[in-house]
Amino acid sequence: MAIVLALAAFVLAVLLHGLAMRAPLQLDSVRRFMLIGVPLGVALVTVALARVGPTLPGIAAILLYALLCELYIFLFTLVLSSVSATMLIMLRRGPVQASALASVYDPQEMVQLRLDRLLRNGFVARASGRFSVTEKGERLHRIFTGLRRFFGHESR
Amino acid sequence: MLLAIAVYLTAHFAAYVFVLRHRAELRSENGISMYHFASAVFAGLAGVVFAVLEPNRFGLSGLVLVLSLHGIYSLSFLELWSLAQGGYSLSIIASVAQAEASGTEPDFLALAAIGEAKQDDRVAALVRLGLVSGKDGRIALTARGGRIAFLLHALRRWVQPGEARKG
Numbered sequence: 001m002a003i004v005l006a007l008a009a010f011v012l013a014v015l016l017h018g019l020a021m022r023a024p025l026q027l028d029s030v031r032r033f034m035l036i037g038v039p040l041g042v043a044l045v046t047v048a049l050a051r052v053g054p055t056l057p058g059i060a061a062i063l064l065y066a067l068l069c070e071l072y073i074f075l076f077t078l079v080l081s082s083v084s085a086t087m088l089i090m091l092r093r094g095p096v097q098a099s100a101l102a103s104v105y106d107p108q109e110m111v112q113l114r115l116d117r118l119l120r121n122g123f124v125a126r127a128s129g130r131f132s133v134t135e136k137g138e139r140l141h142r143i144f145t146g147l148r149r150f151f152g153h154e155s156r
Numbered sequence: 157m158l159l160a161i162a163v164y165l166t167a168h169f170a171a172y173v174f175v176l177r178h179r180a181e182l183r184s185e186n187g188i189s190m191y192h193f194a195s196a197v198f199a200g201l202a203g204v205v206f207a208v209l210e211p212n213r214f215g216l217s218g219l220v221l222v223l224s225l226h227g228i229y230s231l232s233f234l235e236l237w238s239l240a241q242g243g244y245s246l247s248i249i250a251s252v253a254q255a256e257a258s259g260t261e262p263d264f265l266a267l268a269a270i271g272e273a274k275q276d277d278r279v280a281a282l283v284r285l286g287l288v289s290g291k292d293g294r295i296a297l298t299a300r301g302g303r304i305a306f307l308l309h310a311l312r313r314w315v316q317p318g319e320a321r322k323g
Contacts, residue, residue, distance in 0.1 A: 003220055018314050029315055056157060057217040063224035070231055076315045079308050084278050088287060088297065088305040089312065095296035101279065107271035111264050114245045123245075124252055131262055133253045141249050147240035152183045 002048050002061035009044045010068040013037045017072075029080060030073060037069050083110075157206075157214065161199070161222050165229050168195050188237055192230040199226045244271070 287301030
């Protein structure tokens with residue numbers, strides 16, 4: 001029962017996210033989902049604990065909801081930003097020359113797109129034509145430099 | 157039960173931290189994915205056995221709990237691993253930081269060149285996964301690729317309605 005509740009909460013979150021994506025909000029797709037997914041998650045926890053308490057079914061339902069939400073966020077951010085996903089979608093129209101497929105990806109445009117996003121989200125700043133990394137950007141850089149070292153990506 | 161799976165996942169993570177992360181096999185995308193996939197299969201099978209043996213105390217809820225907890229752990233781990241490996245935005249921040257430190261301009265052209273070189277790898281990876289096939293310089297979706305592309309397109313239409321008619 002609690003697991004069915006978790007599945008229903010997730011389906012509702014996805015449906016409401018679809019609606020939120022059509023609403024004129026100044027939020028990115030992930031924040032729009034959080035706006036819906038978090039309150040629904042809190043409601044699920046409350047209902048699950050009230051009905052079955054901190055039992056195996058109750059905890060399983062809460063974890064299932066968390067997993068499905070994480071998976072959904074992963075998938076829709078992949079679909080929105082992955083070049084490979086864009087290539088696959090483009091190929092639905094039919095076979096194309098390898099060179100035409102390459103046109104999906106303009107490397108300079110891609111750098112510009114990411115740079116604009118970093119500027120907009122306050123990770124990089126631009127003053128008098130010069131770029132600089134903000135404190136927020138430095139923090140992120142430090143964290144991922146540590147992670148690169150931890151995962152052994154730097155020594156490859 | 158929650159304690160048993162928590163101990164198992166901690167041991168899985170500890171084995172990676174203290175022993176396996178230094179091994180070359182686990183520094184590749186395939187290697188690290190297999191490390192998590194094999195563990196998820198093992199945990200899933202153990203969950204099925206427990207669900208059959210203890211239907212009242214463990215049952216379907218226990219199996220869902222095991223798979224969900226492992227799923228959250230593996231998905232979070234692999235996302236971080238992948239982001240740390242080759243995040244484009246992170247490379248841009250690194251490039252800006254480097255330029256700032258040396259008093260020069262960031263070399264965005266070099267980053268674009270790296271991206272260009274990755275393009276061939278992307279097509280090769282799609283071929284390797286059996287999602288596309290190439291013949292006489294033309295690339296086409298395989299049957300499996302068609303199904304995946306359909307799902308990706310449907311999801312994109314759902315979350316990016318403005319782009320609904322593209323693709």
